[in-house]
Amino acid sequence: MAFNKGKDKHSRKKMSLKKGTIRGRLKGRFQEKLIERRMKAEPFAALLPHIITVTALCSGLTGIRMALLENWEGAIFAILLAAFLDGVDGRLARLLGTSSHFGAELDSFADVVNFGVVPALVMYFYSLQNLGNPGWAVVLFFSTCMVLRLARFNVMAFDETKLPLWGKNFSVGAPAPAAALLCLSPLIFELAFPSLQFNAVIVALIMVCVGGLMVSRVPTLSFKKLPLNHHHTIPVVLVVVTFLGCLYSVPWQTLVLIIFCYVATMPVVYWRCHLFVKNQQTEVDISSV
Numbered sequence: 001m002a003f004n005k006g007k008d009k010h011s012r013k014k015m016s017l018k019k020g021t022i023r024g025r026l027k028g029r030f031q032e033k034l035i036e037r038r039m040k041a042e043p044f045a046a047l048l049p050h051i052i053t054v055t056a057l058c059s060g061l062t063g064i065r066m067a068l069l070e071n072w073e074g075a076i077f078a079i080l081l082a083a084f085l086d087g088v089d090g091r092l093a094r095l096l097g098t099s100s101h102f103g104a105e106l107d108s109f110a111d112v113v114n115f116g117v118v119p120a121l122v123m124y125f126y127s128l129q130n131l132g133n134p135g136w137a138v139v140l141f142f143s144t145c146m147v148l149r150l151a152r153f154n155v156m157a158f159d160e161t162k163l164p165l166w167g168k169n170f171s172v173g174a175p176a177p178a179a180a181l182l183c184l185s186p187l188i189f190e191l192a193f194p195s196l197q198f199n200a201v202i203v204a205l206i207m208v209c210v211g212g213l214m215v216s217r218v219p220t221l222s223f224k225k226l227p228l229n230h231h232h233t234i235p236v237v238l239v240v241v242t243f244l245g246c247l248y249s250v251p252w253q254t255l256v257l258i259i260f261c262y263v264a265t266m267p268v269v270y271w272r273c274h275l276f277v278k279n280q281q282t283e284v285d286i287s288s289v
Contacts, residue, residue: 049093049103053110056085060114067122072187075122076255079184082114083177104157108150115180116146123203126187130200138204142183145211149173152215170273171222174213178220178262182210185259192252219273221265 063078089107093099120139128135156172174182181188186198186206213220246254 046096046098048096049089049098050106052085052089052092053103053106056082056089057110057113059085060110060118063118064121067125070125072122072126072191075118076184076188076191077251079114079118079122079180082110082118083180086111086114086177104154108154111150111176112143112147115176116143116150119180119183120207123183123187123207127198127200127203128207131204135200135204138207142207142211145214146176146179149179149214150176169276170219170269173216173218174210174220175222176214179210179214181255181259181262182213183207188252188255188259192256218266219269221262221269 059078060082063075063082066072066074066078086107089103090099093103120142124135124139128138131138152172183206186203190196190198243254246257
């Protein structure tokens, strides 16, 4: 009996040692995984594009507060700041080599708010609320068009077969920041020329047309796809400096000029796109002969 008791004690000790080693191994593996995860953690520089995107979102939402306070100048500048930051975050991500699917989705959601919801609400508080329910319907229409436009953009970015033949050289429909600027154009015109007043019905028609332009397949100018290289560095810098100086001195007149220039490019872009498609078809016909 004593022999059996000693044997049981020995086996229990052995089992406890085994359990201890198993726990030790599991603890060691857990610590190794934790260290690996910490080593794989992204540096702060990789988070900068996400921080800029969130800052742009906060700037856009601040535009709603400014509109509620009837600070129309502040509301427009909040949206313009959001547009500037929207142009920075993607380029910074590509420069740092930290582009990700999460960043692209975050950018799209921020664009929906900054360029779809905020400008529509600003125009509603400024003018469309005088129309009652039809004015709110215009706000819903514009915001929905922005969502559809960005959803189509994401699909085309993911699957290039959905992109039109001319899509690599031009934008399909009005880009989100340009559409937001066109949506705010009645307010900008009134700030530039106080004697000019837009009827709420005219404002509603402008927003409906801009919303339709966003979801259309009309080719428009895309600044991201301009054929620029290092030879254009000095002229581009001079243009940007001149633009910033004018924006600081006479902001509303400068924005009116930009809107006129952008609208004036539409027929030119459409004509160039037509020539591009015609040349591509000609090359296909020649190669098939």
